[in-house]
Amino acid sequence: MRIIKSVSEMQSYADSLRMAGNTIGFVPTMGALHEGHLSLIRKSIEKTDKTILSIFVNPTQFSPSEDFGKYPRDFERDEKLAEDLNVDVIFYPSKEAIYHDGHSTYTIVEGLSAQLEGESRPSHFKGVSTVVNKLFNIVKPHIAFFGQKDAQQALIIKKMTADLNLDIDIFVCPTIREDDGLAMSSRNIYLSPDSRKQAPLIHQALKEAESLHLNGEKNPEMLIRKITDTLNSAPIARIDYLSIVNSETLLPVESTNEGALVVVAVFFEKTRLIDNILLTTSK
Amino acid sequence: MRIIKSVSEMQSYADSLRMAGNTIGFVPTMGALHEGHLSLIRKSIEKTDKTILSIFVNPTQFSPSEDFGKYPRDFERDEKLAEDLNVDVIFYPSKEAIYHDGHSTYTIVEGLSAQLEGESRPSHFKGVSTVVNKLFNIVKPHIAFFGQKDAQQALIIKKMTADLNLDIDIFVCPTIREDDGLAMSSRNIYLSPDSRKQAPLIHQALKEAESLHLNGEKNPEMLIRKITDTLNSAPIARIDYLSIVNSETLLPVESTNEGALVVVAVFFEKTRLIDNILLTTSK
Numbered sequence: 001m002r003i004i005k006s007v008s009e010m011q012s013y014a015d016s017l018r019m020a021g022n023t024i025g026f027v028p029t030m031g032a033l034h035e036g037h038l039s040l041i042r043k044s045i046e047k048t049d050k051t052i053l054s055i056f057v058n059p060t061q062f063s064p065s066e067d068f069g070k071y072p073r074d075f076e077r078d079e080k081l082a083e084d085l086n087v088d089v090i091f092y093p094s095k096e097a098i099y100h101d102g103h104s105t106y107t108i109v110e111g112l113s114a115q116l117e118g119e120s121r122p123s124h125f126k127g128v129s130t131v132v133n134k135l136f137n138i139v140k141p142h143i144a145f146f147g148q149k150d151a152q153q154a155l156i157i158k159k160m161t162a163d164l165n166l167d168i169d170i171f172v173c174p175t176i177r178e179d180d181g182l183a184m185s186s187r188n189i190y191l192s193p194d195s196r197k198q199a200p201l202i203h204q205a206l207k208e209a210e211s212l213h214l215n216g217e218k219n220p221e222m223l224i225r226k227i228t229d230t231l232n233s234a235p236i237a238r239i240d241y242l243s244i245v246n247s248e249t250l251l252p253v254e255s256t257n258e259g260a261l262v263v264v265a266v267f268f269e270k271t272r273l274i275d276n277i278l279l280t281t282s283k
Numbered sequence: 284m285r286i287i288k289s290v291s292e293m294q295s296y297a298d299s300l301r302m303a304g305n306t307i308g309f310v311p312t313m314g315a316l317h318e319g320h321l322s323l324i325r326k327s328i329e330k331t332d333k334t335i336l337s338i339f340v341n342p343t344q345f346s347p348s349e350d351f352g353k354y355p356r357d358f359e360r361d362e363k364l365a366e367d368l369n370v371d372v373i374f375y376p377s378k379e380a381i382y383h384d385g386h387s388t389y390t391i392v393e394g395l396s397a398q399l400e401g402e403s404r405p406s407h408f409k410g411v412s413t414v415v416n417k418l419f420n421i422v423k424p425h426i427a428f429f430g431q432k433d434a435q436q437a438l439i440i441k442k443m444t445a446d447l448n449l450d451i452d453i454f455v456c457p458t459i460r461e462d463d464g465l466a467m468s469s470r471n472i473y474l475s476p477d478s479r480k481q482a483p484l485i486h487q488a489l490k491e492a493e494s495l496h497l498n499g500e501k502n503p504e505m506l507i508r509k510i511t512d513t514l515n516s517a518p519i520a521r522i523d524y525l526s527i528v529n530s531e532t533l534l535p536v537e538s539t540n541e542g543a544l545v546v547v548a549v550f551f552e553k554t555r556l557i558d559n560i561l562l563t564t565s566k
Contacts, residue, residue: 007448018302019302103446104392104394104442105393105442105447106390107388107390107447108389108390109387112387134446137449140450159387159388160388163388164388164390164416164417165290165381165421167298167421
């Protein structure tokens with residue numbers, strides 16, 4: 001397994017892989033790898049010839065009040081996990097390699113970036129779409145892999161890729177959960193023991209809404225009320241947003257018939273967790 | 284010479300050129316080819332294995348009050364000129380092929396886009412950088428060629444390419460002029476006979492400033508006064524902006540010692556012409 005830190009070396013290596021006829025799979029991460037990331041890597045290895053994992057904690061997607069400084073970093077552990085899965089390259093650049101002095105170009109997906117997460121975290125998606133566009137230009141993948149846990153992010157990356165004519169397939173993989181239903185996230189380690197005990201209620205509440213929906217309840221307000229009640233039974237939980245939206249436009253739906261997405265962000269003390277569930281018409 | 288109208292066909296063809304070991308040169312244009320464009324094409328043919336010319340009048344860089352509708356279009360003439368120069372491919376997409384319904388992603392070079400042209404034409408460079416980024420992703424060139432006549436545009440494209448880690452060299456070619464000094468532009472055909480007669484005064488004024496500078500005048504205000512006087516001797520001319528700026532940052536300079544760029548936009552009746560001259564320390 002190669003570890004590449006330089007942008008130009010990564011680009012040349014990607015060129016040489018392509019010239020040799022390989023398809024390149026790409027899994028962009030901020031490190032602190034968990035089973036969710038590993039499922040993306042496994043999918044990439046299954047579907048492509050060479051898998052490149054990037055590890056870069058992207059400063060531009062954090063606001064000054066957020067956890068950029070204390071975001072979990074453990075390169076040696078990540079490296080071991082990647083090696084065990086037969087990743088071909090880890091692209092592991094410094095902050096300076098990605099953002100040179102005077103960097104001032106941004107890739108902005110208007111519309112989709114403003115709502116939900118974007119409302120709670122202004123400029124977050126500007127940072128995400130910019131860094132992913134940059135990483136795409138550096139790693140030159142044929143297919144890139146993202147998790148459904150960050151549903152809005154996956155949608156924004158798909159939209160950016162289509163709108164900018166990036167010749168890359170975006171593959172979205174299912175959310176991976178702990179045994180008790182909590183969605184895997186690098187931020188779960190921030191949870192206090194009490195919060196950790198109560199956090200699985202998020203998934204439980206979404207599953208209850210799904211079940212009501214499958215039993216015929218199509219009124220988003222009724223489903224939102226039910227989810228709110230369940231979440232309120234966790235004394236520590238504080239809902240940041242909860243909405244039932246069209247899974248393409250992210251705009252609120254009036255009825256849950258048309259493949260609606262239930263999206264939620266919940267604070268447990270200072271830790272903000274997000275999750276979602278896609279409502280289908282049958283199970 | 285191939286004419287390709289489909290985005291995916293252009294991408295596949297670019298891939299096949301690259302797989303065969305060719306370097307790709309790219310000349311993006313809005314058609315209405317003149318000697319300026321042809322000089323870019325010749326340079327591309329000299330420096331690369333395959334030259335791709337795009338012809339696309341980009342709606343997003345025109346404001347509603349500008350000349351998108353009447354911008355000169357003559358594909359057959361352009362095709363003949365390209366064929367005579369041995370262009371390999373003309374990429375000639377429809378508006379719908381480039382901007383699908385609901386397109387909402389923009390590439391924005393902050394800072395450089397706001398001043399000079401950007402002040403007179405708000406959102407112009409947002410359209411330019413977005414379409415060039417898209418065309419880069421479609422044509423996949425190794426080198427792209429731009430004209431120094433649009434100095435600010437060339438600088439913004441260079442900045443975008445560096446900031447987004449696009450693996451493309453940007454090559455800027457000198458302004459090509461009519462015998463009387465008027466910079467070649469597709470918009471020159473709009474000029475009335477009287478305006479056409481007076482328009483070479485722009486270049487004449489810039490040359491006078493250059494000559495003063497070479498003779499030791501380093502005060503931008505003095506040079507601007509001289510240029511203004513000369514331009515005012517053309518009864519039809521109306522200065523839109525005139526500034527002496529740093530050739531990298533486009534910010535006004537206090538002295539013309541450090542490779543300053545004189546940039547000017549002048550209206551002749553409804554037609555707006557731009558030009559510039561780089562002040563060097565020796566000739």
